[in-house]
Amino acid sequence: MRLCAALTALSLLASCTTTYAIPKPELARLDGFRDDNAALMREMGDVMLNRPTERKRTVWDVEGQPHQFSSDTPLALARVSAQAEAEYQRFIAVGVDGERFRGVPLEGSTSNTSAPAVVVPLSEVDHAQLREFSLGKTLILTGSIGAAVIGSLVVVSMFFKETTGSDPDDRGGIIDLGGPRPRAEPGVSF
Numbered sequence: 001m002r003l004c005a006a007l008t009a010l011s012l013l014a015s016c017t018t019t020y021a022i023p024k025p026e027l028a029r030l031d032g033f034r035d036d037n038a039a040l041m042r043e044m045g046d047v048m049l050n051r052p053t054e055r056k057r058t059v060w061d062v063e064g065q066p067h068q069f070s071s072d073t074p075l076a077l078a079r080v081s082a083q084a085e086a087e088y089q090r091f092i093a094v095g096v097d098g099e100r101f102r103g104v105p106l107e108g109s110t111s112n113t114s115a116p117a118v119v120v121p122l123s124e125v126d127h128a129q130l131r132e133f134s135l136g137k138t139l140i141l142t143g144s145i146g147a148a149v150i151g152s153l154v155v156v157s158m159f160f161k162e163t164t165g166s167d168p169d170d171r172g173g174i175i176d177l178g179g180p181r182p183r184a185e186p187g188v189s190f
Contacts, residue, residue, distance in 0.1 A: 020061040020065070057069045062127075099123075
């Protein structure tokens with residue numbers, strides 16, 4: 001049972017996300033984005049992740065599919081010269097002009113103060129990467145892991161011989177309820 005719980009927790013923590021490549025010109029659509037309540041909601045606890053908000057911007061990926069950007073959306077800037085993987089951050093404010101991307105990360109911001117802005121020259125940016133959480137894929141993954149664990153337990157249990165507890169000296173095993181039923185004897189009193 002603990003193994004099942006551990007696997008379920010692991011699959012939920014690893015939740016399924018999909019990463020989309022956003023062309024550099026689409027970053028201009030994020031100019032002026034601001035979510036003042038995001039830092040306050042984070043202080044109250046991140047229980048409001050993916051909360052409904054009107055503070056969204058739509059950007060299109062390289063395949064032409066629209067995606068909603070909000071302060072809950074992880075975004076990374078893939079640099080032209082970077083060898084390492086881009087770091088995903090959630091931003092509460094974004095400004096994009098012809099020369100640079102300026103974003104205020106949610107991490108480190110409070111309702112009173114903002115974290116230091118991330119400023120990246122657009123000449124260093126190849127494209128952006130946007131990550132979206134997929135509840136459906138996560139549930140399918142969790143259900144598949146659960147079914148595999150339960151199925152393996154059933155298969156393993158088929159290799160064990162069933163005991164009926166028929167030996168009168170042996171009080172272990174499974175109680176056989178298919179035998180004669182006990183009857184009350186007339187005239188016996190306690």
